[in-house]
Amino acid sequence: MLGDCGGSFIAALDVGTTTVRCQIFNSSADTVGAAQKQIRLHYPHPGWVEMKPDEIFADILQVIRNAVETAKIPYAQIKSLGISTQRATFVTWKKDTGECLHNFITWKDLRAREFLNALNASWRMIFFRFGALLIYWLTRNKKFGMGSKLKIMSSHVSGRFLWVLQNIESVKKALKSDNLMFGTLETWLIYKLTGSCQYVTDISNASATGFYDPFDLNWGTVAKLLRIPVRCLPMVVENDYDFGNVDESFFGVPIKIACVVGYCNFNVIHFYF
Structure with a gap:
């Protein structure tokens, strides 16, 4: 199979908006292997921008395999995997089967634009912003100051x-049946990747949802104000959880997921041995 060059390595996976990339680093932070693949975006209607879950997952696995192959190391020498992803792209799926209920709806998608215009102009939002402003005047609490400017x-x-x-x-049916x-x-x-064992979101990705406090x-x-069902949301954790x-x-061996972070410059993400 792949040659053993000794030592331990880390894999850094970056799932961006247009490209999936993986780099393999040695203990001196030198890149010893790399691979990438362009992401296929789908546009089913004007303004809609989607990714198919099966496609993106297959691409991710293939890019990791290709990067390890170019590094010429066995998977057993990869000490950990770090993951960076685009933010504000989401999907929903069934708890009992793991079946996705629709494609990923990316951060570039505009299907909700008219809905949001109506929501932001609604009496509910106007009352909320005005109430938050009054409380801010009385308490000078920054939380309410931000709430007075809330716009989705x-x-x-x-x-x-x-x-x-x-x-x-x-989705309505799945929500109704919990x-x-x-x-x-x-x-x-x-x-x-964990075989349905971990259901969490890191804090940098949670902060891009628009309903994390x-x-x-x-x-x-904000989640309660918008009537978003909190019971179907993942636990929020630190980046080094x-x-x-x-x-x-x-990959034939278990690989530790050591770090997860919302998308930023790939070269400034630090993964530790």
């Missing part, structure tokens, strides 16, 4: 997720 944007997950909850029948799971890209990827550090006030291991069925 298309780039946030919140509006597109609300659109899904209202317009996709299979069989719905929601996740941004990294949540779903961790869930898949950065003051209380939980799914709080114990994410478990990649199931050995994928």
Whole structure:
């Protein structure tokens, strides 16, 4: 198989908007292997931008395998895997089977634009902003100061997720039977790679949803205001949380997932041995 060159290595996976990339680093932080593949985006309607879950997962596995092959090392020498993903791209799936209920809806998708215009102009949002402003005047609490300026944007997950909850029948059915799971890209990827053992989101990805409370550090006030069902949301964890291991069925050995972070410059993400 692959030659053993000694030592330990880390794999850094980056799932961006247009490209999946993986680099293998040695203990001196030298790149010893790399691979990449372009992501196929789908445009079923004007303004809609999607990714197919099966396609993106197959691409991710293939890119990791290709990177390890170019590094000429066995998988057993990979000490850990670090993951960086695009933020605000999400999917929902069934709790009992893991079946995705629709394609990934990317952060570039504009299907909820008209819905959000109506929501932001609604009496509910106007009352909320005015009430938050009054409390801010009385308390000078920054949380309420931010609340007084709350506006849901298309780039946030919140509006597109609300659109899904209202317009996709299979999602409505799964929610009603408490069989719905929601996740941004990294949540779903961790869930898949760990063989359904980990259902979490890291804090950098949670913060891009538009309904995570950065003051209380939980799914709080905004989620309740928007009537987003908190029971179907993953647990929010730190970037260096114990994410478990990649199931050995994928690469023949378990590989520790050491770090997960929302998308940023690939070259400034630090993974530690």
